Structure formats: C-alpha cells, structure tokens
Amino acid sequence: MTAKDIVDIGRRMYDKGHIVAHDGNLSVFHGNTVYITPANISKGFMHEDQIVEMTLDGNVLNAAVPSTEYKMHLAIYRNNRKARAIVHSHPIYATTYACMGMPLKSELLAEAKFQLGDIPLVKYQVPGTDEAAESCIPYCNDYNGLLLEKHGLVTWGVNLTDAYFKTEIAEFLARITYNIGRSDR
C-alpha cells in the first residue's frame, strides 16, 4: 500500500504541475523502512515496483537507485521522529519565493496559520549533498516545511496525505502572498 500511495500522490503532483520532467521526490517511513521515489524517473509515470526501499542509515534494500536527494529525507526522519512522510517539489509560486530568497509567512491566511505554520528559507546548498541535507536539520522539529533557496519546497507530515496537503497549503499561501504583493492596496 505504501508504494501505491507514493505512485498515486506522485501522479497527482505531476498532473497539478507541482513537478515537471523528473523533478521532485516523495518518501514514506514505515516500520524500519524508508520507501522513496527512484532517481531519473518521472513521478507522473511511476510503477509500484520502481519504489526504492532503504534503511534510515542509507542502505538500499532492493535493486533500485533512490532519488538523488535521499539524504535530505533521511536527515529529516532521523531528526524528527514524528515525520512519517516527506514531499519535495517545485510548485511555481513557492519556488518563486525560494528563488527570491523570501520565506513564507503564514499569518496572512487562517488555513496556513493553523494547518501549516511559517515556512522558513534555507540558504542555498547544492541539491543532493550532505550540506543540503544538514541544512534542514535545525528546522525540522519546529516547522512543517521549508523553502530551499533557488530550488523548491519540502514538507513533511504524519503520513503521505498529510505531507502532500502541507505542500498544497504552502503553494496556496505562496499564491495568496504573491497576489497581495500584486494588489493596489
């Protein structure tokens, strides 16, 4: 069921334009296993047997290559034991703020304030590196997501639906923030 959930959510994210081409990655931490999307395969076209299984220490358990950003997922799971699923994507409005180097403030919108919280900005690190993974650690217990400078958005939650909805709320907040900035008030 875990692999099927990842395939289903990946397709939704691709269809909604939150990710393009091979972008983004999703994972679920269940039992002692991290189930994560594979490298170089579009999340809009995945099959269940392509989902990679690995340990929290980074050992791959099946014959597959995990996302190049798997270290970020493992770092968040190791440092926030309540996190059971992680969604990383490049939604256009949230990514716009990430590229401008601006965090998202949840006080603008009731749903964001109560269901998401602020989304801080993490300074740019090359995606997939140890440094990129370590840069998330100071934030992963106090927030539900992060903007990765010049890159995109990552959210986590108690299950995959929760993590995915936090991505949707963050993107909605970014869109509202953009519209306010564009208004004539």
Ligand SMILES: [Zn+2]
């Ligand atoms: Zn990315």
